[in-house]
Amino acid sequence: MTDAAPARGGASDGRRCHDPGMAATAAIRARVTAEQPLGGALREDVAERAAALGVLGWVRAADDGGLQVHAEGDAASVDALAAFLSEDGRTVDVERVRREGHEQFAIRGVPAGVFVVQQHAATARHFDLRLEVGGVMRSWAVPKGPSLDPAVKRLAVEVEDHSMGHNDFEGRLGEGGVIVWDRGGYEQGGRVPWPEALDRGHAVFVLHGEKLRGGFALQRTRPGEKAQWLLVKRRDDDARPGSDIAAEAPGSVVSGRTLDEVLRG
Structure with missing residues (x-):
């Protein structure tokens, strides 16, 4: 399912946990764009914010100068990361996806x-x-x-x-x-x-x-x-x-x- 509108109000996900004793979970794939190319400093900021929120997944540079982000974890934390992505006039297109089972939040596209x-x-x-x-x-x-x-x-x-x-x-x-x-x-x-x-x-x-x-x-x-x-x-x-x-x-x-x-x- 694709939500083409900018993620100004956060993101949600169709895969929610139905056990009332567990937090609802979410997974999104986001494309982030802006008037100017988004550099490596923002990738670092996204990774730091994801770590602080306990969100797993990855961020990488896109060919058009934007960013691509996969985020999964507690739904409220994923929503908070999506809201962060849309700060400073950035546009975020969010696609709801299945969780992939990540055990880290990594910056991809960077030589190891x-x-x-x-x-x-x-x-x-x-x-x-x-x-x-x-x-x-x-x-x-x-x-x-x-x-x-x-x-x-x-x-x-x-x-x-x-x-x-x-x-x-x-x-x-x-x-x-x-x-x-x-x-x-x-x-x-x-x-x-x-x-x-x-x-x-x-x-x-x-x-x-x-x-x-x-x-x-x-x-x-x-x-x-x-x-x-x-x-x-x-x-x-x-x-x-x-x-x-x-x-x-x-x-x-x-x-x-x-x-x-x-x-x-």
Whole structure:
């Protein structure tokens, strides 16, 4: 259900709790616009107000210079956040939506760190996916490499953390070698805060690389030492069904050389 009128008087939601002993709950999706582009300071203010109200969800910049907000929680608190969004002449279009089960209020669209994918020739050829988390690179060996096809689920075996100093290495390594197959920044996503999302075994993130772009998810399927995960591309505008990016773009993003060329010296 969509309410196209500005949310001057607050927002309500069709999903109310019918237990009289519990507070009514609400969830909204809001688009915030103004005569001037809304900057990062307002995103911070929205996150702070949501935290003070106990509201969960997210805020992110919209392509038109406005903001997009998902808010859920106690109905009165959600209404209060919607009223805050409409202050200072801002227009807020509110859509009533279902609760998504968030456990945080996050600022999305903000880089969380760097990622790198290296291709290795060692005992067996494989790719390493590494995400910067807490000052180290959390790492997964992906034998067949990442995919942009959402229908393809790649095995990813968790390996030891690496220092960020290894991110730029490319060349011979003993009898094998390494290339930097892709790299860039990434955003943390999902409903659960990081690194708790990784600890629980389901983490969503957005890559901004030269080859890999858009949403991905890591899902743990077997815990323990060298835990096994599945790496899956999410269905979004950057998905490429039927593609095999590892085979189609084998070269390094640093030198353009393939791993075979590095091994030949």
